[in-house]
Amino acid sequence: MYANYHTHTARCQHASGQDREYIEAAIEAGIQILGFSDHCPWIFPDGYISSIRMAPTEVENYVFSLETLRKEYEKDIQLLIGLEAEYLPSLMEAQEQLLEDLPLDYMILGQHFLDAENKSTFTGTPGNDESTLKTYVDMVIEAIETGKYLYVAHPDLIHYTGSDAIYEKHMLRLCQYLKSKNVPLEINMLGAFQGRHYPSDKFLRIVQKAGNTCIIGIDAHAPEQLLNKEGEIICKKITDQYQLTLCEPPLA
Numbered sequence: 001m002y003a004n005y006h007t008h009t010a011r012c013q014h015a016s017g018q019d020r021e022y023i024e025a026a027i028e029a030g031i032q033i034l035g036f037s038d039h040c041p042w043i044f045p046d047g048y049i050s051s052i053r054m055a056p057t058e059v060e061n062y063v064f065s066l067e068t069l070r071k072e073y074e075k076d077i078q079l080l081i082g083l084e085a086e087y088l089p090s091l092m093e094a095q096e097q098l099l100e101d102l103p104l105d106y107m108i109l110g111q112h113f114l115d116a117e118n119k120s121t122f123t124g125t126p127g128n129d130e131s132t133l134k135t136y137v138d139m140v141i142e143a144i145e146t147g148k149y150l151y152v153a154h155p156d157l158i159h160y161t162g163s164d165a166i167y168e169k170h171m172l173r174l175c176q177y178l179k180s181k182n183v184p185l186e187i188n189m190l191g192a193f194q195g196r197h198y199p200s201d202k203f204l205r206i207v208q209k210a211g212n213t214c215i216i217g218i219d220a221h222a223p224e225q226l227l228n229k230e231g232e233i234i235c236k237k238i239t240d241q242y243q244l245t246l247c248e249p250p251l252a
């Protein structure tokens with residue numbers, strides 16, 4: 001893999017390893033552009049503290065650590081500093097203020113929730129409610145309209161278990177929209193390797209039909225996942241099977 005924009009750090013509380021170990025694993029894997037995109041903090045108005053993302057107080061240290069390492073490893077690899085975040089309109093302003101002075105290279109959209117995580121259900125939870133599916137698609141589109149996000153991580157995280165026709169109606173609308181905006185969608189290597197419900201066959205058929213550009217995201221939650229050859233082979237098989245077009249790394 002030449003570039004990977006989907007890399008976490010231990011700050012999100014469900015990943016392991018030192019920042020430096022991710023970089024060294026990426027160099028060993030031959031990756032030339034490594035983008036960190038750890039789970040972005042939210043400031044919850046009710047004081048709720050998340051246990052699945054970095055704390056707001058850690059974001060400065062995150063950027064500082066990666067800037068220091070970027071200098072140290074500049075001859076070996078190009079490092080980018082990003083974040084993976086949901087789009088949650090009622091919380092955006094506080095998040096923007098938190099991030100405003102930080103030298104971030106990009107954000108990716110990972111719509112794990114449709115509202116604050118203590119008030120909503122993980123979008124990867126199986127369910128057959130069409131309105132949830134529709135809201136998910138509407139929110140991803142609204143997010144991309146802001147121009148803030150480089151690409152959509154695991155767009156098929158939404159786990160709709162109802163009819164294929166209803167699924168296609170909404171997800172084709174999403175794919176056609178992304179295609180019209182030239183925004184890539186991610187083939188998520190972690191999901192593919194671990195046999196999660198994404199990348200999903202029914203979604204990939206829609207992607208093939210809409211003709212989106214795709215990007216493979218490792219979604220590394222441990223340094224050694226950057227060296228996952230088997231995951232790479234699975235993703236290559238997926239791109240061949242559905243004749244997907246991989247895009248050039250957008251920040252190369």
Ligand SMILES: [Zn+2]
Nearest residue numbers: 008014039221
């Ligand atoms: Zn994660």
Ligand SMILES: [Zn+2]
Nearest residue numbers: 006084110219
């Ligand atoms: Zn991720």
